[in-house]
Amino acid sequence: MRVYGSRIMFSHLCALLLFILCGVFGDEIKSVSVTEGDSVTLNTEFKVHGKDMLLWMFGPQETRIAEIYYQNMIIYESYETFGDRLQMDDQTGTLTIRNISNDHSGLYKLLILSNRENSYKRFSVRVYAHLPVPAITINSSGSSESRCSLLCSAVNVGHVTLSWYKGNSLLSSISVSDLSISLSLPLEVEYQDKNTYSCVINNPIRNQTTHLNISEVCQTCGDSVQFCGSTEAMIRLVSSVLVGVAAVVAVVYDFRSERVQ
Template sequence: MIHKLVLFCLCILPLIGAANEIVSAMEGESFTLRTGFTERQADQDIEWRFGSSRTLLTSHTVFRDRLQLDRQTGDLTITNINNEHTGVYELNVANKALKFIVTVYAPVPVPVITRYSPQCSSSSSSSSSSSSSSSLELKSVLLCSVVNVSHVTLSWYKGNSLLSSISESDFRISLSLPLEVEYQDINTYSCVIKNPVSTQTTHLDIDQLCQTCSDCDYYWSQTAEAVIRLVVSAVVGVAAVAAVVVLVYDIRSRRAGLEWKFTKQ
C-alpha cells in the first residue's frame, strides 16, 4: 500500500510544480534530505512535514529522538530509520516547495544454497550420427533460498553471466531459485540477492560440492557393486549352463554305449 502511494506521488507531484527527489535508505541506518541551500533564506522558518496529512515532523511520534536539522541550510537527517519512515517529506521555505519520496528497505539476508536432489542421476545423450546411448552423469539440483524478504531480486550466476532470476516486490515471503549443475563442471556459481540498498552473495564451487557429496561416493560404490554382482551372476550362470550341457552329453554318451553293447550281443 505504501509503495502504491509512492507511485501516486511520483505521478501527481510534477503536476503541482514541486521539485521531487527519490531517496532509498536501509533500515537501521540514516538518510539526509538535502535542500540545496547554501545558507538560510532570510528569516524564513524551516518546517518539515510528513505524509498525506502533512504532519510536522517535530510532533510526529515515529520521529522522536531521530531528527537532526541543519539550521543553516535546512538539511534534515533522520537516524535509526525503519519502514515507518517510508513516505513523502515536504519542506516549504522561501516560496519554494521541496518534496522527497523516501523508501526504506530492509537489508537483504545472505542467500543459502542447498542440494534439493542430492542423488546422482542418469541421463541420455545423442550423438551427431543420430544414434543415442545412455550415459551416467553426476548431477544435482541446487536451491538458492532466502526467507522473509520483499522488494528483492534473487539470481543465479555462472561466473559473471546471469543464468536465471526471480523478483518479489509486494509482500514479505520466502523465495527459492533452482539450478541444475553437473559435478564435473569447472565453473564457479554464485547466488545473489539484492534490493536498491544492499546486496549479498553466496559462492559455490562445484569441486567443493562434490567433495562434500558423500552420496556421490555412495552412488559410485553401489554402481560398482551392482556391476560386479551382475558380472559374477553372469559367469556363474554361464558355468552352470556349461556344466548341465556337459552332464547331459556325458549321460547320453554312456547310454549310447550301453545300447551298442546290448545290440552287439
C-alpha cells in the same frame, strides 16, 4: 520544545498561501534509498536568513515534523513515528533522520517561504531491510546419476531480486516486491562441472553473494549415498541388504555345521 498555537496557525496559512496563490508545486520528486538502521539526510540547498520560514511535512496527511520560523527551529518530537530521530540544521533547514526504519518510508515535503524565493521540494524515501546471505542447498530428490539439483534460498526478504550467475552471465532470476517472503531459485549442474556459479540477492542499494563449490555441495555417490540419484541409491541399498543377509546365512550355516559335528 513547546509549539504555540499562533505559530502553528501561521505555518498552516503560509502553506495554503504557497499552494493557492504562488502555485509552486515542485517540478520533480527526488528519490532517496537507504538501508534500515542507517541515517539519511534530505538537503534543502538553501541558506536561512532573517524571517525565512521552512516547514517539513511527512506522509499522505502532510503531518508537520519540523520547521524553522524567524530563525527559531522546532522539531515536533511528540510525533511518535520519529521520536527523537529527527535532526535539523538551523542554518539550512536540512533534515536528517537517524536510525531509520521502514515506518519512515514515504513522501517528505519541504515548504520554503522567504523574501528571496518561494519553493516546494519533495523527497521520496524508500527504506530497505538488511539483506541476508543467500543459502545454497542440494535437492537430493531432484538429483540424478549425472546431474546435481540445487536450490538458492533467502528468507524474510522483500523488494529484492534473487539470481543465479555462471561466471558473469545471468542464468535466471526472480524478483519480489512483497515484504517478509521466502524465495528459492533452482539450478542443475553436472557433478564434474568446472564452471564458477554464484547466487546473488540484491536490492537497489546493496547485494549479497554466495559462491557455489560443486565438489562440496554436490557430493557424488562415492562420497555419500544420500545424494545419489534415486535409482542408483536403491540399487546400493538392496545390494547392502543382500550382502548382510548372505553374511547372516553363512554364520547360521557354520553354527549348525559345528553342532552336527
